[in-house]
């Protein structure tokens with residue numbers, strides 16, 4: 001490899017950026033343009049170059065994420081990362097991560113997050129798995145417990161143009177109380193939706209509205225010798241009350257022809273599981289969701305409002321400006337450290353997706369002063385499991 005350089009791209013380079021990302025994912029060149037191009041104007045696009053040839057891509061959206069306590073903090077939503085085949089394992093991704101994290105820090109963004117194509121890639125850059133996704137499957141017709149209250153106002157199917165303004169409003173209201181939810185700015189929703197549609201073979205979404213909630217889903221139609229074997233795949237389901245939530249689920253579970261309802265973005269503590277007369281009816285499988293990076297540890301801790309003065313020794317080999325002792329409330333200190341951990345593990349516990357106790361049990365947090373682990377673990381724990389309904 002000649003001179004490796006990673007830098008911000010200008011508008012004239014964006015088609016090539018998409019082509020590089022497409023090549024990394026072994027996509028068809030023309031289809032890539034159609035799929036991913038609409039998302040590109042919303043990202044800060046970086047390219048890695050070997051001489052004049054662009055060989056790597058990485059982008060990030062400027063967005064915000066809801067933190068425990070309800071505050072929304074600016075977030076770099078990292079996406080479109082790829083390195084062309086033939087140029088891998090020579091540090092190209094590392095150069096892009098370097099450029100991106102330096103840039104985010106310079107622009108004062110304390111948090112970055114991404115969805116990882118493979119789980120072993122991003123820990124080395126200080127990302128920790130901060131939310132988990134519950135891949136949920138329910139058989140059609142599964143019954144609620146008798147005490148579940150359903151808001152009986154009707155759920156109605158509407159077209160996309162009628163649905164989107166209502167969905168935007170409901171999302172904005174609900175997001176403030178959901179840890180891990182990402183702000184949806186102008187246009188970003190449409191871009192994400194296009195990308196998602198392309199991943200599901202182009203099947204268009206259907207939209208069903210309740211006065212206090214909505215569901216976006218796609219049907220898979222299948223017939224067997226024994227009859228219909230349809231499946232509904234939820235992409236978004238959100239409700240402002242438990243009763244509206246129950247109404248949406250009942251709507252989905254009473255569909256004719258359908259055998260199964262699936263949702264790959266349910267939360268770990270998704271209420272539907274506890275609403276069922278037979279909780280075993282729900283099949284659940286858990287995978288990592290959003291990976292989080294504390295770009296600026298003191299600023300990230302201050303935004304999180306832990307209210308804890310436990311002193312942690314943070315190690316960060318990729319962003320060395322974060323190395324050192326901090327109070328959990330973000331304040332600086334000269335007091336001795338009570339806990340020691342890597343920045344990726346602090347990120348894993350930051351939204352409440354796992355506890356410091358769980359990390360310590362895996363040998364990933366060291367308690368330096370007796371009692372400090374419990375105090376700190378409680379300070380970061382949350383009432384609800386963080387989740388993120390979006391993929392980007």
Ligand SMILES: CC(=O)SCCNC(=O)CCNC(=O)[C@H](O)C(C)(C)COP(=O)(O)OP(=O)(O)OC[C@H]1O[C@@H](n2cnc3c(N)ncnc32)[C@H](O)[C@@H]1OP(=O)(O)O
Pocket residue numbers: 024025078079080081082083084087088089090091092093094095114115116117118120121124
């Ligand atoms: C947020 C997103 O967009 S996720 C999408 C990520 N993109 C993809 O998965 C597309 C297909 N894959 C690729 O394009 C590339 O293989 C990438 C981007 C994953 C890695 O790019 P590379 O330029 O090969 O990575 P680079 O050479 O900088 O590797 C740095 C380190 O990560 C390791 N690494 C890279 N990829 C992987 C992997 N898939 N699994 C485990 N380790 C990995 C390397 O071994 C290296 O380790 P070392 O520092 O100990 O030697």
